[in-house]
Amino acid sequence: MRALILVMDSVGIGGGPDAELYGDRGADTVGHIAEACARGAADNGRRKGPLAIPHLVALGLGEACRLATGRVPPALGGPVHSQAVFGCASELSKGKDTPSGHWEIAGVPVPFEWGYFPKTTPCFPNDLVERLCGETGIHGIIGNCHASGTAIISELGERHMRSGEPICYTSADSVFQIAAHERTFGLERLYSVCAVARRLVDPLNIGRVIARPFIGSAATNFRRTGHRRDFSVPPPGQTILDYAADDGRDIVSIGKIDDIFSHRGTGRNRRGDGNDALFDCTLDAIDELADGGLLFANFIDFDTLYGHRRDIAGYAAALEQFDRRVPELLSRLQADDLLIITADHGCDPTWSGTDHTREQVPILVRVRDRAGAIGKRNGFSDIAATVARHLVLPVGTQGTPF
Known part of the structure; x- marks a missing residue:
């Protein structure tokens, strides 16, 4: 049992x-994906036709x-x-x-209520950035804004590799995200910086600090890896x-x-x-x-790879692949x-x-x-x-x- x-x-x-309180009246992840598939709006090389999750x-x-x-x-x-x-x-x-x-x-x-960072640039308090740099030995951060993770890595990844400054950003969630190259910055070093950031954002009631490691040599081939780690507050x-x-x-x-x-x-x-x-x-x-x-x-793929990226066809294909393994x-x-x-929310x-x-x-x-x-x-x-x-x-x- x-x-x-x-x-x-x-x-x-x-x-x-x-x-409606969250600006989401009418949202329907599964329903809207199924409707898009039915009218052919989610057809591509990965899948075609109505949503098939029998x-x-x-x-x-x-x-x-x-x-x-x-x-x-x-x-x-x-x-x-x-x-x-x-x-x-x-x-x-x-x-x-x-x-x-x-x-x-x-x-x-x-x-x-969780704490959130304002939709401004910069979005992080100066004293938070100064303490993070002082306690970890990094010379500074880049980003310091609300951003899509894949977009900001593409935009700032090469600069990060040259300067050694981690890419720090947030979203509409209660998060402090830190992206860094696994090889030039180091995976364990990224984790240690995130551990310090976790302690520093505790007074702000931030839910998670997320390590976002990536690999690649240029904006055209940067790719986030499976070594993501979330530093969460306990339940x-x-x-x-x-x-x-x-x-x-x-x-x-x-x-x-x-x-x-x-x-x-x-x-x-x-x-x-x-x-x-x-x-x-x-x-x-x-x-x-x-x-x-x-x-x-x-x-995680439904959310990270397809929901946040607003990839209807990718989301549909992921549902169908999950269904095939049921x-x-x-x-x-x-x-x-x-x-x-079950699920934890929509995207x-x-x-x-x-x-x-x-x-x-x-x-x-x-x-x-x-x-x-x-x-x-x-x-x-x-x-x-x-x-x-x-x-x-x-x-x-x-x-x-x-």
């Missing part, structure tokens, strides 16, 4: 009840979209498996960022991971889960460069996961395992800007002797409550099991 939580990062299914549809994704928006997106209609449980959930946490979404999935909604309460760890359960975290939870209760971590590699890690970990164990995985996942399940596939590639979108998320479940709809859930913490009940873990009162 084990539990698995798989987070399809940013795969939202329609604006939440409060989406295994996620069989788990209830189309019906979860119906619950969230009142409609089933094009090509997502079809029968739901007799052992599938499906629903949708609206976020309670303030914000639409990665830590808030994951922490709430794990049973700890975020009741406070403000006990998560399902903490409760499982306290009870001595076997825990495996996949991808950036350990960073998101500040390495607290995350057990053995496995990383991979991209969704397919992360899927391989997940399958291997399932084979090793002990009875009573918990696996928590994040699949049968491998289901074949690894034992009879009494609980599988939950509608048809939306303006490059930010996340405030959306409802799907809850797709496979568990023995259960089937049907669980309706619209008020908060993501019902996921943690359900996992706790399945694993017979003593937990707090946040969330209602479904």
Whole structure:
């Protein structure tokens, strides 16, 4: 009897009840991708035609979209498996960022507002920059603005390699991001600079400092690597991971889960460069996961490679590739395992800007002797409550099991 939580990062299914407060009324990541595919607007060399994700549809994704928006997106209609449980959930946490979404999935909604950097250039306080340089020995920083990560590396990467000054930037999220070349600057040196920055931004209530290493020799071939690392603040309460760890359960975290939870209760971590590699890690970990164990995985490509870059065709292709591997996942399940596939927020590639979108998320479940709809859930913490009940873990009162 084990539990698995798989987070399809940013795969939202329609604006939440409060989406208008975030400028996201009408956002719908899955729905808008499916509509674009249906009219041929997402055809390219990687994929063509209507969105083809039959295994996620069989788990209830189309019906979860119906619950969230009142409609089933094009090509997502079809029968739901007799052992599938499906629903949708609206976020309670303030914000639409990665830590808030994951922490709430794990049973700890975020009741406070994060700190953000202003949309000015420069955007970082002078004393923060001075202290960062003084404590790390770097001569200065470049960037110091709101930017797309790939764009600013292309723009400033060569200058960075000549000067040795790291590229520092932020976004609409509560983040301080530092990009540096893995070879000319050094990966471990980048991590050490980020560790200092993490301490310095704590008084500003910044959620994450993110190391963004890249390789290449010029703007035409710079590429971010899979050695990204997030320096997050710890969750403000006990998560399902903490409760499982306290009870001595076997825990495996996949991808950036350990960073998101500040390495607290995350057990053995496995990383991979991209969704397919992360899927391989997940399958291997399932084979090793002990009875009573918990696996928590994040699949990052949807968000980082396609959502933020507003690449509709790429996002559609990523969904289809993930779907093709779902049968491998289901074949690894034992009879009494609980599988939950969900998301942490949206990142509608048809939306303006490059930010996340405030959306409802799907809850797709496979568990023995259960089937049907669980309706619209008020908060993501019902996921943690359900996992706790399945694993017979003593937990707090946040969330209602479904």
